[in-house]
Amino acid sequence: MSLLVVGSVAFDSVKTPYGKVDRVLAGAATYFSLAASFFTDVRVVAVVGEDFTGKEEKVFLDRGIDISGIAREKGKSFFWAGEYGENVNEAKTLDTQLGVFADFNPQIPEKLKTTEYIFLANIDPTLQVNVRKQINGAKFVGGDTMNYWINGSRQQLGEMMRVVDALLINDTEAKMLAQEFSLVRAAQKILTMGPKALVIKHGEYGATVFFQDGAFGMGRHPFRAPTLPIEKVTDPTGAGDCFAGGFMGYIASQGQLTREVFKRAMFYGGVMGSFAVEDFGTARLQKLTRPEIEDRYKIFCELTHIE
Amino acid sequence: MSLLVVGSVAFDSVKTPYGKVDRVLAGAATYFSLAASFFTDVRVVAVVGEDFTGKEEKVFLDRGIDISGIAREKGKSFFWAGEYGENVNEAKTLDTQLGVFADFNPQIPEKLKTTEYIFLANIDPTLQVNVRKQINGAKFVGGDTMNYWINGSRQQLGEMMRVVDALLINDTEAKMLAQEFSLVRAAQKILTMGPKALVIKHGEYGATVFFQDGAFGMGRHPFRAPTLPIEKVTDPTGAGDCFAGGFMGYIASQGQLTREVFKRAMFYGGVMGSFAVEDFGTARLQKLTRPEIEDRYKIFCELTHIE
Numbered sequence: 001m002s003l004l005v006v007g008s009v010a011f012d013s014v015k016t017p018y019g020k021v022d023r024v025l026a027g028a029a030t031y032f033s034l035a036a037s038f039f040t041d042v043r044v045v046a047v048v049g050e051d052f053t054g055k056e057e058k059v060f061l062d063r064g065i066d067i068s069g070i071a072r073e074k075g076k077s078f079f080w081a082g083e084y085g086e087n088v089n090e091a092k093t094l095d096t097q098l099g100v101f102a103d104f105n106p107q108i109p110e111k112l113k114t115t116e117y118i119f120l121a122n123i124d125p126t127l128q129v130n131v132r133k134q135i136n137g138a139k140f141v142g143g144d145t146m147n148y149w150i151n152g153s154r155q156q157l158g159e160m161m162r163v164v165d166a167l168l169i170n171d172t173e174a175k176m177l178a179q180e181f182s183l184v185r186a187a188q189k190i191l192t193m194g195p196k197a198l199v200i201k202h203g204e205y206g207a208t209v210f211f212q213d214g215a216f217g218m219g220r221h222p223f224r225a226p227t228l229p230i231e232k233v234t235d236p237t238g239a240g241d242c243f244a245g246g247f248m249g250y251i252a253s254q255g256q257l258t259r260e261v262f263k264r265a266m267f268y269g270g271v272m273g274s275f276a277v278e279d280f281g282t283a284r285l286q287k288l289t290r291p292e293i294e295d296r297y298k299i300f301c302e303l304t305h306i307e
Numbered sequence: 308m309s310l311l312v313v314g315s316v317a318f319d320s321v322k323t324p325y326g327k328v329d330r331v332l333a334g335a336a337t338y339f340s341l342a343a344s345f346f347t348d349v350r351v352v353a354v355v356g357e358d359f360t361g362k363e364e365k366v367f368l369d370r371g372i373d374i375s376g377i378a379r380e381k382g383k384s385f386f387w388a389g390e391y392g393e394n395v396n397e398a399k400t401l402d403t404q405l406g407v408f409a410d411f412n413p414q415i416p417e418k419l420k421t422t423e424y425i426f427l428a429n430i431d432p433t434l435q436v437n438v439r440k441q442i443n444g445a446k447f448v449g450g451d452t453m454n455y456w457i458n459g460s461r462q463q464l465g466e467m468m469r470v471v472d473a474l475l476i477n478d479t480e481a482k483m484l485a486q487e488f489s490l491v492r493a494a495q496k497i498l499t500m501g502p503k504a505l506v507i508k509h510g511e512y513g514a515t516v517f518f519q520d521g522a523f524g525m526g527r528h529p530f531r532a533p534t535l536p537i538e539k540v541t542d543p544t545g546a547g548d549c550f551a552g553g554f555m556g557y558i559a560s561q562g563q564l565t566r567e568v569f570k571r572a573m574f575y576g577g578v579m580g581s582f583a584v585e586d587f588g589t590a591r592l593q594k595l596t597r598p599e600i601e602d603r604y605k606i607f608c609e610l611t612h613i614e
Contacts, residue, residue, distance in 0.1 A: 181394050188538070204490065226531045
């Protein structure tokens with residue numbers, strides 16, 4: 001089944017203890033779609049400026065991604081410059097230039113409106129809701145958000161949470177959104193706000209999914225997927241988006257949503273995140289193969305498997 | 308097989324958002340031995356003061372724990388008073404009184420010197436090394452330490468690490484000990500310091516064990532055990548010691564140390580830690596039964612199990 005992502009296609013300049021890159025292809029929708037493309041057909045809805053050239057197009061097209069929903073505008077694409085220190089969990093933003101993204105008002109092309117799986121990457125929740133309304137027949141919708149919207153657009157975010165099936169956020173965002181220190185209580189509170197499933201990402205410790213009672217015919221027990229302990233995080237940018245891409249991509253590829261599918265999707269999410277950080281920008285994802293993904297999936301399963 | 312622990316038997320006054328208790332039985336060796344007693348025969352070597360009465364003795368004896376190695380001295384037992392806020396990962400120490408523990412110089416009684424499994428709970432590393440030397444025939448020795456010794460007694464700690472088979476510490480301690488931000492690099496560095504296995508506890512995210520190449524005939528791959536997401540942490544004190552008790556107790560109960568035994572020991576460690584935090588002090592451990600442990604063990608296995 002096909003999967004559509006709405007979000008940012010951008011350029012990043014990133015410095016980490018392992019080196020630096022200047023204006024490389026990035027953005028949540030880019031990372032997401034590349035990761036998801038190993039599992040299913042992917043369509044991207046985004047806006048870019050004149051700096052988005054054939055070179056960048058090729059990265060998507062080489063992975064068979066449909067970019068007919070990427071609008072081209074006069075001006076520059078979204079740009080972010082940041083730096084990570086030894087602690088890869090903390091990015092220092094050096095520069096942000098919205099460019100053509102400032103007026104982003106995503107319109108879903110007619111031929112993409114039948115897409116069954118949707119991911120609303122981290123953009124203004126008002127826009128996320130607008131997109132959701134344009135695709136009535138969607139079977140399963142995932143969404144992301146960030147501190148900026150949690151603090152500043154709580155009402156709009158509340159509406160967004162009522163139109164997604166699964167919300168994917170990290171520990172800090174979950175605690176902030178629920179205003180709770182306990183992760184479990186935070187999860188319970190967020191599930192009352194709308195989403196049937198809440199995936200909380202724990203960075204290098206993996207991720208946990210919590211379910212509304214009876215959602216997707218699943219038991220109430222949460223499920224945890226580990227991540228591989230990684231020695232060298234070359235560039236952590238996009239790891240969360242790649243988690244979402246692996247997660248949603250695997251779900252879309254399976255057609256039916258059982259507890260087992262959900263569990264495996266959590267593992268594939270972790271696998272894709274673990275590849276993303278091995279090189280700068282999208283470099284590792286561009287070289288990646290499905291057999292490599294399956295090999296690492298097996299290692300992830302073995303990592304916590306007990307007889 | 309029998310298991311001997313050397314460490315503190317103490318009294319704690321603890322305040323958390325869920326209530327408070329005054330001068331209840333506590334200390335690393337207490338938590339450890341109660342947790343381990345569900346798996347194997349346990350002996351405690353410690354020192355207590357005159358405030359340690361028949362009431363406290365009974366807690367150990369009810370669990371069949373051998374307390375012939377607990378020395379009685381004139382004065383008061385080790386006392387700690389602390390408070391936890393909503394963030395259970397941070398304890399605020401209000402008072403510490405070493406009492407008779409200040410002159411603790413553990414002597415292993417002759418009849419306990421044949422013990423095959425040893426745990427050196429968190430005390431001065433010089434004392435840990437002295438204990439290790441008194442028990443030559445030990446098959447497997449585990450050890451714990453803390454920031455205080457990592458910062459102040461690095462040389463003695465270095466010696467301690469060369470006489471233990473497994474070191475059990477948390478993320479912060481591992482990073483501090485190795486002076487590394489990356490957990491994997493920290494683990495690799497610590498393994499060169501002596502221990503054949505390094506168990507790093509991640510609090511609510513579980514624990515990971517790293518092995519020296521070829522140690523215990525095990526593969527190089529690390530292993531991760533989850534913990535149950537817990538809604539209400541009534542009192543986090545002793546969770547790490549109960550993890551160690553479950554871990555060492557299960558290993559001692561199996562006699563041989565295969566990779567599967569090590570993996571199950573990691574799960575049982577998490578299980579015992581998860582029970583410890585459900586009530587103040589040792590209250591939950593005193594009421595606990597083996598069937599409850601097995602039930603939760605199954606939930607832990609299911610939590611990350613994938614077909």
